[in-house]
Each structure stands twice: as structure tokens, then as C-alpha cells.
Amino acid sequence: MSAEMKIIDGDARQHQDNNRALHYEESLLWEKERSDHPGVDLPAPQNLKSRTGMKARDDIGLPQVSEPTALRHFVRMSTWNYSIDHGFFPLGSCTMKHNPRLNEKLARLPGFAHIHPKQPASTVQGALGVMFELQNWLAELTGLPGVCLSPAAGAHGELAGLMTIRRAHELKGNKHKNVILIPDSAHGTNPATAVICGFTVRNIPTKDTGRLTLALFKEALGDGHDVAGMMVTNPNTCGLFEREILEISKALHEVGGYFYCDGANFNALVGKIRPGDFGVDVMHINLHKTFSTPHGGGGPGSGPICVSAELAPYLPVPTAVKRGTAYHLETLEDRPTSMGMLKGFQGQFGMHVRALTYMLSHGADGLKQVAEDAVLNANYILAALKDAYHVPFDGPCMHECLLTDKFQKEKDVSTLDIAKGLIEHGFHPMTVYFPLVVQGAMLIEPTETESKESIDRFITVMKNFAADVAQDRTDIFHDYPLSSPRRRLDEVKAAREPVLRWK
Numbered sequence: 001m002s003a004e005m006k007i008i009d010g011d012a013r014q015h016q017d018n019n020r021a022l023h024y025e026e027s028l029l030w031e032k033e034r035s036d037h038p039g040v041d042l043p044a045p046q047n048l049k050s051r052t053g054m055k056a057r058d059d060i061g062l063p064q065v066s067e068p069t070a071l072r073h074f075v076r077m078s079t080w081n082y083s084i085d086h087g088f089f090p091l092g093s094c095t096m097k098h099n100p101r102l103n104e105k106l107a108r109l110p111g112f113a114h115i116h117p118k119q120p121a122s123t124v125q126g127a128l129g130v131m132f133e134l135q136n137w138l139a140e141l142t143g144l145p146g147v148c149l150s151p152a153a154g155a156h157g158e159l160a161g162l163m164t165i166r167r168a169h170e171l172k173g174n175k176h177k178n179v180i181l182i183p184d185s186a187h188g189t190n191p192a193t194a195v196i197c198g199f200t201v202r203n204i205p206t207k208d209t210g211r212l213t214l215a216l217f218k219e220a221l222g223d224g225h226d227v228a229g230m231m232v233t234n235p236n237t238c239g240l241f242e243r244e245i246l247e248i249s250k251a252l253h254e255v256g257g258y259f260y261c262d263g264a265n266f267n268a269l270v271g272k273i274r275p276g277d278f279g280v281d282v283m284h285i286n287l288h289k290t291f292s293t294p295h296g297g298g299g300p301g302s303g304p305i306c307v308s309a310e311l312a313p314y315l316p317v318p319t320a321v322k323r324g325t326a327y328h329l330e331t332l333e334d335r336p337t338s339m340g341m342l343k344g345f346q347g348q349f350g351m352h353v354r355a356l357t358y359m360l361s362h363g364a365d366g367l368k369q370v371a372e373d374a375v376l377n378a379n380y381i382l383a384a385l386k387d388a389y390h391v392p393f394d395g396p397c398m399h400e401c402l403l404t405d406k407f408q409k410e411k412d413v414s415t416l417d418i419a420k421g422l423i424e425h426g427f428h429p430m431t432v433y434f435p436l437v438v439q440g441a442m443l444i445e446p447t448e449t450e451s452k453e454s455i456d457r458f459i460t461v462m463k464n465f466a467a468d469v470a471q472d473r474t475d476i477f478h479d480y481p482l483s484s485p486r487r488r489l490d491e492v493k494a495a496r497e498p499v500l501r502w503k
């Protein structure tokens, strides 16, 4: 802690609670309670007889605080969250982009917000129509005609997709096919999903290129008799387009394997190319990334999957179908080849409304521009920072750019120090130390919704950091962030020994 901070912290009279400016330190509600001061002041009940025969408990352990105290407690804590509505949030692979308020307005229409999933289909035709339309848009954009909207997040979509593949192999009698090939640069959810699904994971090394190569793929494939499929992210987690994907998917199909594409990075391709055209059989879409529905603390996710015509019979139920002029949710009786049901009812319907609103308000040309602008912004950052920071892989990037701390590390300043410095300067850090295949990785995704001014401000701060390090002004980096209520946390201890109880 710097000397300046000590003076402030040490001034117990002025800052009893460590509050600074209008920023409050917040204790637990239980620490605020006063034993002589109940939260609710009711007269003691007279002659009360229990009608149920159950005895009322005296103390159920709720903190005794007044309404204003409780309200302030939660409102103050809500201001601790940094969100995309505060400022720039360049978290690579996460697509933290603006969520248009029009989406919210439509999702709150009573006809969408106040219905119940158990209502008869005839009374919710409009809602089912929204699902049907969204399925059609996703099918058109991916080139994959079978769509199921029910998965609740990207990782849940992965599970739905792999279970669909497993079901297809099962019904085709391919018991021996139990291996999923996954490149070493994959998002951690990919191997986790494959293992949960009962598959064995075989790694495809990407070596020094940051991309898959046909040669290394074929080595991992072997004769392919045991290969059920592969999971590949394209563009991959290094922000690069997989150039040999057509040959790779062809070789996979030749041995009867299915190509699962992690579509979390679809915002780099949407409206430009259709994954079905480069051999994808199954893909999940993060509506909460590409199609701007809120995520993180902002709302539930939604991870629909899109599949080829061949795999459509095995999709989870329900999917929205149209019979004559009426919409209907398919059941297992309608489609007994289905892998089953993965989620209560039809999934996160509010997200379906938001995503379709986004698609309709952008139109086909607008969605294409989303991808173009996302890629342009990432390349703008890459071009501006490529001399100040080490760039591990050549060539233009897609929607996110990858840098490392290699130059700064020589002066003992690491990716972590730079990330903490960004907090001090009012930016959420980029994704750090991921992908794992790159040492000291900094993965920066500006998205298409950031203005040139905010991107330029970020670039200036990053360039200043590099200049500070180059000129040996490195001490301050180990102290960042200086002004936040909490400074450097022991993140390892917090993860390994979390304190989950208040005593």
C-alpha cells in the first residue's frame, strides 16, 4: 500500500468504515443489525392459535435491519459491479457488447412477459411464432436447417450438441465411436462437455501456428474408426480463422465423424459465411454474445443449437414447428428419435424475443455489418499495438486480437500487472492467460458497438503502459490498481480456500 493510501486509511475519525468520496465500504447485513432494534416493529400477537398445528419459530436468523438500511445495502452493492453499461469491456471470447434497449422493450410486452409455459398452444401462438421465426433465422445464418432453442447457455448447447451426436451414433449402431478430437487451444468447456457426455478426448496439437493443420489433424484422427466427432471453434480462441477447415471437415466426414463447431465466436462470421458451408454438422450459438442478449450478471444465457438435415431427427425436444397455420411444440411422441429433453419447457424464452428483435432490427445487411465492424475494430487495435506488444501469430485477426507480455516480462511486468493497470485507468481488463497455448496471453475483443473514441482511449492507455515499461518505470505496475476499494487480492487463496460462512 502506498504512503498516500495509508494516510487515508489511517484517518479513523473521518473514515470509520473505510468509505471514500461517495464510495462506500459495505459490511454484511448481520454486522449492521442492532439487538435492541428489530427490523419490523409489530405488537406481540395475542391469543394466537396455530391453524396448521405447526409451531412458529422464534428466531429464523434474518438480520434485524430497517427497510432503508436493507435497501441501501443492496443498492450500494449493485454499484460495485462493472458492466457493459459502465464502459469498455474488452473481454476476449466473451463478446461484451451493447444490448440494445429495444430488445428489452419488446421482451417486456405483456404478451411475451406474462405468459406461462403450460398455457395451451392455441393461446400462445404469437410466442411460438417468435420461436419458429428465430429458428428460421438461425438456420438461414448458419446453413444448418435443424434448430433447437432450449439450451440455457453456450456450455449447455455444447452438451445438447454432443448428446445429439451420441444419439445419432447410438441409433446407427456405432458403439465403437467414442472419441472426440479437440485442439489444444479450445475453450475449457469443450473437453469438459465431451467428458461429461462419456466420450474420450483426444488432443490435436496446434503447435506454433495458432491454427489447426491438416497434417496434425490426420495424425490425431488415425484410421478414425473410434472417432465420433471433433469440436473446433472457428474463428478459434486465438482470434484466427481456421484456413484448412474444409479439408479437415472432409477428412472427418470420410470416417463417419461429425463436426461440432463451438459457435461462441459467430459474431465474426454472421451474415458473411455460413458454417454449414465449411462442413459443420452441429453448432451452438450464444444468443448472449452474437445476438446481444444480456449476460454475466445481466441475465440468463441462451445457447441454441443448429444441426445438419442428417442430424435433425436426433435434436432435443421441444422445437417449434408449424402445422398448417398453427404453431406447436414438438414432443418426444412426435419425434421418438430425439435425444430427449434437456431443459424445463422451451428454454429462456425472454432471450428468444431479444435475439429475434436484434435480428429484425438489423436485417440481413445489418448483421453482415456487425461481423465486418467487429473484425475491423479488432484489427484496428492490433495494428495500433503490434509494435508495443508481442504478437504471437502473423496476419490479420478476426473479431479479437491476441497479444502477449513477452516484451514487458523482460522487465518483470506481466499480463496480470497490465490487467490491474487497466482497472486503475477505468477499463475492464481483457481476457488474460487464455488461450492456454500462448504464454502471458492478452485476448482483446472490442466488438462492433464500441466507438472509435473509446477504442482510441484504450489504445493510448495500453501504449503508455508499454512506454512506461520500456523506460523502466515499472514499480507502479506491481501496485496497480491504486484507487479501487480492494487492491491486489490473493486470487489463488480465494479460489482454494473460500470463506463461505459468516460467523
Ligand SMILES: *Cc1c(COP(=O)(O)O)cnc(C)c1O
Binding pocket: 093, 094, 153, 154, 155, 156, 187, 189, 233, 237, 262, 264, 265, 286, 301, 303
Ligand atoms: C463463451 C464461450 C463458451 C461458453 O458459453 P457459456 O454461455 O458461458 O456457457 C464456450 N466456448 C467459447 C469459445 C466461448 O467463448
